[in-house]
Amino acid sequence: MSTAHTNPETTTGHGDISTGVAGGDSNASATRITPGNALRPEDIALEVRTGLVKPSGDIAEYALRLGDDALILAQRLGHWISRAPELEEDIALGNIALDQLGHARSFLTYAGAAMTNDDGSARSEDDLAYFRREHEFRSVQLFEQPNGDFAATIARQFVVSIYQYLLYRRLTESTDETLAAIAAKAVKEVDYHRDHSAQWVLRLAGGTEESRKRMVHGLRTMWPYVGELFRDDDLTQRLAEAGAAVAPSSLKEDFDRLAGEILSEAELEVPDVPAAPGGGRHGKHSEHLGYILAEMQVLAREHPGASW
Amino acid sequence: MAAQNLQSVPAELTPEEEAAGQAHFDRIIAEDSRIEPRDWMPAAYRKTLLRQVSQHAHSEIIGMQPEANWISRAPSLKRKAILMAKVQDEAGHGLYLYSAAETLGQSRDKMMDDLIAGKARYSSIFNYPALTWADMGAIGWLVDGAAICNQVPLCRASYGPYGRAMVRICKEESFHQRQGFEILLELSNGTPEQKQMAQDAVNRWYAPALMMFGPPDDDSPNSKQSMAWNIKRFSNDELRSRFVGMMVEQVRVLGLTLPDDQICFNEDTKKWEHGPLDWHEFQEVLAGRGPCNAQRLERRREAHDDGAWVREAAAAYAAKQQAKESMTTKEYAA
Numbered sequence: 001m002s003t004a005h006t007n008p009e010t011t012t013g014h015g016d017i018s019t020g021v022a023g024g025d026s027n028a029s030a031t032r033i034t035p036g037n038a039l040r041p042e043d044i045a046l047e048v049r050t051g052l053v054k055p056s057g058d059i060a061e062y063a064l065r066l067g068d069d070a071l072i073l074a075q076r077l078g079h080w081i082s083r084a085p086e087l088e089e090d091i092a093l094g095n096i097a098l099d100q101l102g103h104a105r106s107f108l109t110y111a112g113a114a115m116t117n118d119d120g121s122a123r124s125e126d127d128l129a130y131f132r133r134e135h136e137f138r139s140v141q142l143f144e145q146p147n148g149d150f151a152a153t154i155a156r157q158f159v160v161s162i163y164q165y166l167l168y169r170r171l172t173e174s175t176d177e178t179l180a181a182i183a184a185k186a187v188k189e190v191d192y193h194r195d196h197s198a199q200w201v202l203r204l205a206g207g208t209e210e211s212r213k214r215m216v217h218g219l220r221t222m223w224p225y226v227g228e229l230f231r232d233d234d235l236t237q238r239l240a241e242a243g244a245a246v247a248p249s250s251l252k253e254d255f256d257r258l259a260g261e262i263l264s265e266a267e268l269e270v271p272d273v274p275a276a277p278g279g280g281r282h283g284k285h286s287e288h289l290g291y292i293l294a295e296m297q298v299l300a301r302e303h304p305g306a307s308w
Numbered sequence: 309m310a311a312q313n314l315q316s317v318p319a320e321l322t323p324e325e326e327a328a329g330q331a332h333f334d335r336i337i338a339e340d341s342r343i344e345p346r347d348w349m350p351a352a353y354r355k356t357l358l359r360q361v362s363q364h365a366h367s368e369i370i371g372m373q374p375e376a377n378w379i380s381r382a383p384s385l386k387r388k389a390i391l392m393a394k395v396q397d398e399a400g401h402g403l404y405l406y407s408a409a410e411t412l413g414q415s416r417d418k419m420m421d422d423l424i425a426g427k428a429r430y431s432s433i434f435n436y437p438a439l440t441w442a443d444m445g446a447i448g449w450l451v452d453g454a455a456i457c458n459q460v461p462l463c464r465a466s467y468g469p470y471g472r473a474m475v476r477i478c479k480e481e482s483f484h485q486r487q488g489f490e491i492l493l494e495l496s497n498g499t500p501e502q503k504q505m506a507q508d509a510v511n512r513w514y515a516p517a518l519m520m521f522g523p524p525d526d527d528s529p530n531s532k533q534s535m536a537w538n539i540k541r542f543s544n545d546e547l548r549s550r551f552v553g554m555m556v557e558q559v560r561v562l563g564l565t566l567p568d569d570q571i572c573f574n575e576d577t578k579k580w581e582h583g584p585l586d587w588h589e590f591q592e593v594l595a596g597r598g599p600c601n602a603q604r605l606e607r608r609r610e611a612h613d614d615g616a617w618v619r620e621a622a623a624a625y626a627a628k629q630q631a632k633e634s635m636t637t638k639e640y641a642a
Contacts, residue, residue: 041386075380078392082376082607085615086622087369087399087406094396101389108385126384150618206628207621214617299383299441306499308383308441308491 039185041105041125044178048113048122053178060114061138061235062245063179064128065281066167067107068139071129072289073160074101075296076147085150092196096157099189104129106182130300134290135283141276142225144288148218151211154200155218161193162258163229166251175243198262205266216268223271228278230255321348337538342468345411353537356530357467358412360539362419365405366430369423370604372398374438375447383441390487391444397480404476408469424609432590433516435598442495442502442509448488450510450517450555456481457551458521466538489558496563503563510559511567518582519590521548527587546579553580 047053055063077097084090105125112123142160147153168190171183204215230252232240239245256270263270278284300306321329329348336343343349375395382388406416422428433451438444459478465471495506522528522544534540542550552571559566570583592598 071385074388078379078388081379081392081395081399082372083611083614085611085618087403089615089618090372090399091396091403094392094399098389098392098396101385101392105385105389129385130383150615203622203625204618207623207625208617210617211621211624295380299381303383303499303501306383306502308387308494308498 039106039181041102041109044106044109044182045124047178048109053110053113055110055114055176055178057114058235058239059176059179059244060111062239063107063111065138065140067104067111067125067128068137069104069143069160069164070100070107071104072137072139072143072292073156074098074104075292076143076145076156077153079147080153089150093153096193096196099186099193103182103186103189106185110178110182126300130297131304134285134293137283137285137289137293138281139285139289140225140228140280141278141286142222142229144280144286144292145222145225146288148221149214151204151214151218152221153218154197154204155215155222157193157197158201158219158259158262159222159226159229161190161197162255163251164190165194166254166258167246167248170246170251173243174245179244201262201268202266205268215266216271219268220271220273223273224276225278227275228280231278231281233281337466337536340464340466340538342471343466344468352533354412356534356537357470357539358409358414360534361405361409361412361467361470362414362422363429363431365402365409365419366423366428367434368398368402368405370430370434370608372402373604373607374434374436374600375444377438378441378444381441382444387444387491394448394484394487397484401473401477401480404473405470408467408473411469420612424605424612426596426605429594431520432593432598433520434604435593435600436512436516437600439512440505440509442492442505443513445488445491445495445506446509446513448484448486449492449558450488450513451520452481452484452488453555454517454520454551456485457547457554461541461547462539464538464541470539489562492562492564506562507564510564514567515585518548518552519585519587521545521551523587523590549579549581552582556580 044053074097077093077100080093081090081097084093108125108128112125112128115123115128117123117127142156145152145156147156165187168183168187172180172187174180174183201215204211206212230248232247232249236245236247240247240250260270300308326348330350332347333343333349333353336347343353372395375391375398379388379391379395382391406419409419410416419428423430433454438447456478459474459481462474463471463478465474492506492510495502497503522531525531525543525545528544531540531543535543553573555566556571568583570581572581573579574581593601596602
C-alpha cells in the first residue's frame with residue numbers, strides 16, 4: 001500500500017526486559033496475542049514506583065501531549081463499538097481504540113512520574129485522565145473532533161494514523177529510553193491503523209456516489225485541524241535538539257507524501273479549506289472536549305479516592 | 309464468505325437416498341459423533357439448530373449494548389481497556405456463530421434482517437438495563453457465569469461447526485466471568501457506597517440470570533428432542549441448579565449475598581435448590597415487553613440503517629475491483 005516501512009533497526013532494543021520496560025521488539029497488537037515481554041503501562045508504573053525512571057519536566061509535558069491525543073481518540077472511537085456499519089468494523093474500530101488506549105496509558109503513566117498529587121505521590125494515569133480539566137489537556141484539536149458519520153471517522157483516522165505512524169517511527173530513536181520503548185510498541189499497531197483507514201478511503205471514494213460524497217465531506221471536516229499536528233513550539237524545539245522528541249514540522253513532508261499517494265489513488269484532492277488556529281498543546285480546545293471529559297470523568301469524580 | 313461454501317441445503321433426494329441419509333445421521337448420533345454441514349440431516353434438526361445458533365449469535369450482538377453503554381464512563385483506564393476488549397470479544401462471538409449458522413443454509417444478512425424486524429429472538433437477559441458500573445461486574449459474574457454453564461456442554465454439541473465455535477467462545481467467556489468477579493470484589497472491598505452499588509447490582513441481575521437457563525423442565529417442550537439429538541446435554545433445571553451451587557460458593561468470597569433466602573442443598577436429590585422465579589416476567593420480556601426491548605432493537609436497527617451506505621459502497625468497490633481484474637485477465641488472454 002505504501003512505500004514506507006519500519007526500519008527494524010530503529011525499533012529494537014530499548015531498555016532491559018528484566019526491568020519491565022522491554023520496549024524494542026514488542027510485536028504486540030491488540031489483534032494478536034500479546035507476548036510476555038510486551039511493554040505494558042503497568043511495567044512503566046512499576047518503574048516509576050521503584051524510581052527506575054523519572055522523566056524531566058519537558059519530557060513529561062511531551063509525553064502528556066502524546067498521551068492525551070491517544071486518550072481522546074480512544075474515547076471517540078470507543079463510541080463506535082456496537083454501532084459500526086458491520087460487525088467486522090465493530091471489531092476493527094474497537095481494536096484501534098484499544099491500541100490507542102494502551103498507548104495513552106503508557107504515555108500518561110510516564111508523564112505522571114514527574115508530577116505530584118497534593119499528598120506528594122506521583123500522578124497516575126487515572127489521576128491525569130480523570131482529574132484534569134479541559135484547559136489542562138494537551139491533545140490537539142483533531143482528536144476531539146466528533147465522529148460524524150463513518151466517512152468522517154475514517155477521514156480522522158486517515159490523518160491520525162499516518163501522523164502517528166511517522167511520529168512513532170521516528171520516536172523509536174529517541175534518546176529517552178521509555179519514550180522510545182512506548183513508540184516501538186505503538187508504531188507496529190498504528191501501521192495497521194494506517195492500512196485500515198487507507199483501505200476505507202479507497203473503498204468509500206471508489207464505492208458509490210453517496211460514499212464518495214461523504215468521503216469528500218469527511219476529509220473537508222477534518223482538514224482544518226491537520227496543520228496543528230505539525231506545529232513546533234519551544235518545548236518540541238528544545239526536546240528535538242536534544243534528540244528526545246520529534247519536531248512536528250519535520251513530519252510534514254512525509255505526511256503530505258503518504259497521504260497524497262492514497263488520495264491520488266482514490267482520485268481525491270487534498271481539501272482546500274482554511275486552517276483552524278488550534279492551540280490544543282497549550283490547553284486551547286474546541287467546544288467538543290468538555291462533553292468528552294464530562295462523560296469520561298463523571299463516575300471517577302463521583303467517587304474521588306476510590307479504587308476500581 | 310467461507311461459510312457459505314459449506315452450505316448444504318439438500319437438493320431433492322430419492323426415498324432411498326433419504327433413508328440412507330437418515331441411517332447415517334442416526335448412526336452418528338448413536339455414536340455421539342459429529343454431523344458436518346454436508347451431511348444429510350433431518351429438516352427439523354436443521355431448523356432447531358438454525359434457530360438456536362442464530363439466537364445465540366443475536367444474543368452476543370445485542371449483548372454488546374448494555375456493556376458498551378459503560379465504555380465511555382469506565383472509572384479507570386485499565387477497566388476501560390478490559391471492557392472494550394470484552395465487548396469486542398462479543399462481536400467476535402457473534403461472527404463465529406453467524407458463520408456457524410450460515411453453514412445450515414441461511415445468510416447472515418437474512419438473520420440480521422430477522423433480528424431487526426423483531427422476528428428473531430435473543431436472550432431475554434439483555435433486555436434489562438445496566439444502570440451502574442457495578443452492573444459490569446454483575447453481568448460478567450452472573451450473566452457470563454450462567455452462559456458458561458449453558459455453553460460448556462454445547463462444546464460437545466452434535467453439530468460440528470457449532471461445537472467448535474463454542475470451544476473458543478467458552479475460553480473467552482471464562483475470562484469475562486473472572487473480570488466480572490474481579491470488578492465486584494474490588495467494589496465490595498471499596499467504600500461503603502461502592503459495596504452498596506455491588507450488592508444492588510447482584511440483587512437486580514440474580515433472578516434474570518437464573519432465568520437464562522430457560523423455563524422449568526416440565527414446561528420446556530423442545531428440550532427433550534434437543535437432548536435426543538445431542539445438541540443439549542443437560543436439562544434447564546439441572547444446569548440452573550449447578551449454577552446456583554457455584555454462585556453460593558463465590559458470593560461468600562465476594563462478601564456479598566444472593567437475594568434469595570431459600571437457596572439450599574437438597575441432600576436427597578444432591579441438587580441445589582432456589583426460591584421461586586417470576587416466570588410471568590420472563591414471558592413478558594420474551595414477548596417484547598421487557599424494560600429495554602424497544603431500546604435494544606432500535607439501537608441495532610439504527611446502526612444497521614446508518615451503515616447501509618457503507619456496506620453498499622464496500623460491495624460496489626469490490627465489484628469494480630473484480631471487474632478491473634477480469635478485464636486485465638481478458639487482456640492477457642487476448
